Structures are given as C-alpha cells and as structure tokens.
Amino acid sequence: MTVIGIDDTDSRQRGMCTTYLAARVADRLASDWPVKRRLLVRLNPAVEHKTRGNAALAIHTSAPPAAALEAVETDLDLVASADPRTNPGVVVTPDDPDAVPERVVEFSRGAVRSHHTIADAREQIGDYGYETREGGNGRGLIGALAAVGAWQAHDEWTDECISYREPARRGAPRDVDAESVFGAADRAYPDAWDTVDRVEGDLVCVPHTPGPILHGIRGDDRAVVEDVAESIESEPVERRSLFVTNQGTDAHLQAGSLGTVTDGRAYRVTGTVETAPETREGGHVFLEVAGDDSSERLQCAAFEPTKRFRDRVRNLRVGDRITACGEVADGTLKLEKFAVRDLAKTELVTPTCPSCGRSMESAGRDQGYRCRDCTTSRDGKTERRLDRDLEVGWYEVPPVARRHIAKPLVRGGFDAPTHPER
Numbered sequence: 001m002t003v004i005g006i007d008d009t010d011s012r013q014r015g016m017c018t019t020y021l022a023a024r025v026a027d028r029l030a031s032d033w034p035v036k037r038r039l040l041v042r043l044n045p046a047v048e049h050k051t052r053g054n055a056a057l058a059i060h061t062s063a064p065p066a067a068a069l070e071a072v073e074t075d076l077d078l079v080a081s082a083d084p085r086t087n088p089g090v091v092v093t094p095d096d097p098d099a100v101p102e103r104v105v106e107f108s109r110g111a112v113r114s115h116h117t118i119a120d121a122r123e124q125i126g127d128y129g130y131e132t133r134e135g136g137n138g139r140g141l142i143g144a145l146a147a148v149g150a151w152q153a154h155d156e157w158t159d160e161c162i163s164y165r166e167p168a169r170r171g172a173p174r175d176v177d178a179e180s181v182f183g184a185a186d187r188a189y190p191d192a193w194d195t196v197d198r199v200e201g202d203l204v205c206v207p208h209t210p211g212p213i214l215h216g217i218r219g220d221d222r223a224v225v226e227d228v229a230e231s232i233e234s235e236p237v238e239r240r241s242l243f244v245t246n247q248g249t250d251a252h253l254q255a256g257s258l259g260t261v262t263d264g265r266a267y268r269v270t271g272t273v274e275t276a277p278e279t280r281e282g283g284h285v286f287l288e289v290a291g292d293d294s295s296e297r298l299q300c301a302a303f304e305p306t307k308r309f310r311d312r313v314r315n316l317r318v319g320d321r322i323t324a325c326g327e328v329a330d331g332t333l334k335l336e337k338f339a340v341r342d343l344a345k346t347e348l349v350t351p352t353c354p355s356c357g358r359s360m361e362s363a364g365r366d367q368g369y370r371c372r373d374c375t376t377s378r379d380g381k382t383e384r385r386l387d388r389d390l391e392v393g394w395y396e397v398p399p400v401a402r403r404h405i406a407k408p409l410v411r412g413g414f415d416a417p418t419h420p421e422r
C-alpha cells in the first residue's frame with residue numbers, strides 16, 4: 001500500500017482547492033490501481049497560514065510510489081506556477097496506512113492541536129526517507145506529513161461527499177435548487193448533518209467562497225451522504241468524490257485548565273461564570289469564567305456570526321458552572337459549544353425596603369444598605385430566586401457557524417444531555 005499526503009495546493013487564481021486536486025489524483029490513479037480511501041483531514045484551525053479550513057489530504061492506494069508521484073505531479077506543477085502564495089507539499093510513503101511509524105502518527109496528532117515548523121516536518125521526512133515534492137517555501141510538507149500519519153492518529157471518522165463544478169462555471173454564482181437541498185437534508189437527518197441551517201434558511205453545504213466545490217454533504221453514513229448529493233438538483237457536476245474525514249469530531253479540543261490555556265490551541269475548560277454576559281459593539285457577547293482557584297480567569301466570547309447561540313450565552317448567569325469549548329486567541333476563548341453543569345438558582349440583588357418597597361441604597365463601604373426615607377436597613381445584598389431559560393447539558397453554535405472540525409451535538413457521545421441545533 002502507498003500513502004500520498006498532499007497539502008497547500010489551493011490557488012486563488014485558478015480556483016483550485018486541495019480536496020479537488022486530491023480527487024483528480026485519486027480518480028487518475030483509480031483507472032489503473034485500486035484506491036482504497038481518500039482522507040480529508042482538518043488540522044489545527046488556529047494555524048495562521050491557512051487559506052480557509054486548514055485541510056490536508058491523503059490517498060491510500062495500491063499503486064507503487066513512483067506511479068503515485070507521477071499522478072500527483074501534473075496537477076502540482078499547474079498549481080505551483082499559477083500562484084506564488086501557495087507552498088505545496090507532497091509526501092509519499094510505501095508504508096501501509098496502519099503501519100506508519102509512531103513518530104509520524106504523533107506528528108499528525110500534534111498538527112490538529114498545536115503547531116509544527118517546516119523544519120520539524122523535513123527532519124522526520126529525512127529520517128524515514130520519504131519521497132517528497134514541494135513548491136514555494138515547502139510549508140505544505142507539514143500538512144502532507146500530518147495527512148500520512150492521520151489514519152492512525154484518529155479513531156473517529158465521518159464522511160463527506162463533495163461534488164465539483166464544471167471548470168467553465170467556476171467563479172459564476174452556483175446554481176443549486178434550495179428546495180431539493182432542504183428536502184434531502186430533512187430526509188437524511190441525522191445521518192447527514194450540517195447540510196442546511198433551518199433557522200437561518202441557509203444552504204450550509206454550498207460554499208460561499210470561490211472555488212471548484214458545488215456542495216459537500218457531511219454525515220455518518222457513506223451511502224446516505226452520497227444519496228443526498230445525488231438527489232440535489234443543480235448545475236452539472238464535473239465529478240464527485242467521497243472522503244473519509246475527521247470533520248465533526250472535536251479532534252482539535254484538548255482538556256485544559258483556565259489558568260494554563262495558550263493562544264493558538266483549542267480547549268475544553270470547566271469553571272464558574274464570574275461576570276454577567278455583556279453584549280458589545282458588533283453584537284459579540286463576552287463573559288468571564290473563573291476556576292476553583294479564583295486567580296484563574298478566562299474571557300469567553302460568542303461572536304456575532306454564531307447568531308442564535310449568543311442568546312444561549314446571554315442566558316448564563318453569574319454562578320453557573322459550565323464547560324466551555326473553543327479556540328483561544330488573544331487570551332479569549334471563542335465559544336463553539338458549552339455544557340451547563342450546574343445552574344445558579346438564586347442571584348444576589350440590592351435589597352428593597354420592606355416599608356416603602358423602593359430599592360435601598362448603599363450605606364457606604366462594608367456598611368450594608370439603608371432606605372433613605374424610612375429607617376430600615378440591611379447588612380448586605382439579598383438572595384432572589386432566578387427563573388432560568390437554560391437546562392443542564394450541551395449547547396452549540398448553529399450549523400451556519402460550525403467549524404469543519406467541531407462535533408455537532410446530534411452525533412452523540414456527549415457526557416450530558418444535548419440541545420442540538422439544526
């Protein structure tokens with residue numbers, strides 16, 4: 001078996017994307033050799049050099065390495081000469097995908113949760129004598145090597161059936177019949193997920209950016225995603241490719257503690273809501289979460305594109321215990337989902353005067369409250385029962401705001417009840 005890892009071949013000028021290049025290479029190989037699997041691996045979404053979704057691709061084939069390289073070279077030359085900003089990388093190994101050295105597998109795991117240098121990749125490639133091709137500064141070798149080790153690095157996989165546009169139509173608006181998409185999405189849910197966003201009325205499976213993809217149908221069942229793709233009425237499809245992927249698996253999240261998270265990685269952290277949710281300019285919602293050791297604090301944010309998810313975040317109250325998930329950037333965790341572990345039942349409020357019913361005023365620092373008109377006073381704030389619009393369990397961003405790698409709640413396997421968006 002031969003594994004071909006490919007990354008960083010998307011050319012803005014030529015409307016190329018790495019999945020399309022991999023589909024072409026796999027189709028070309030498949031006319032002469034068995035192609036067992038096409039892997040679409042999403043790497044660390046926080047990597048600054050990514051163009052869009054930080055995808056890397058691997059093809060598992062019985063073709064000998066020389067034939068594999070030949071199949072990839074034609075397309076690669078096209079990409080490298082067309083766009084000086086791409087830094088393509090290809091790594092080819094005669095290893096079976098299940099027998100890639102553990103160091104390479106570890107490199108793959110690291111590529112999803114942390115950062116590697118081009119030198120790290122080159123060193124391993126040299127040590128194992130892998131065949132490579134590269135363009136530009138060779139940064140694509142990082143993703144290509146990560147794709148080579150990916151099959152062993154992950155144990156959870158989903159499917160995506162991607163349909164590609166005919167070359168002459170690329171760049172023009174996509175012609176996809178929305179009704180047929182909504183119908184197919186309804187029939188296939190929940191085996192196919194994130195096909196549409198029903199509340200926003202959005203076709204999530206149809207990209208808004210230029211490129212060769214017409215639509216991509218994601219799910220847990222290969223036959224179902226292929227079926228949905230086929231039942232969508234649209235402009236002609238140039239080719240269709242089924243990828244096995246780590247999308248929708250939360251592979252990027254690592255367990256963290258509030259005081260130790262660092263920028264450029266994504267975490268699951270548990271703590272207590274310390275400040276009330278605040279909506280700031282642009283509609284972004286912020287709150288602070290504190291650890292058991294109160295010196296540990298982390299700002300969390302639900303940004304405007306997460307739409308109705310912000311209402312869930314606004315419903316949090318000081319004292320709620322939550323697990324927050326998302327990438328940390330500039331010291332702020334960008335919420336993708338959160339779990340309510342415990343809901344605060346009461347809140348502390350300024351006391352009201354038992355005689356006149358008006359709100360009391362502070363009597364000075366540490367001196368409690370008093371009523372200006374009556375002679376009544378209270379030592380401190382009083383507890384008031386809170387009516388809550390949240391329940392214990394997981395809440396998530398809607399499909400329209402989902403990151404490729406983030407796991408939709410409908411896929412199950414969570415440690416508390418779920419409140420899936422669709």
Ligand code: ATP
Binds near residue numbers: 007044116139
């Ligand atoms: P598209 O979605 O269109 O395929 P992309 O978002 O995948 O584009 P690329 O053009 O592939 O973006 O650029 C990502 C670059 O970052 C690649 O060169 C890849 O090798 C590199 N890279 C990926 N993961 C890591 C990582 N964990 N550390 C350092 N570099 C990484």
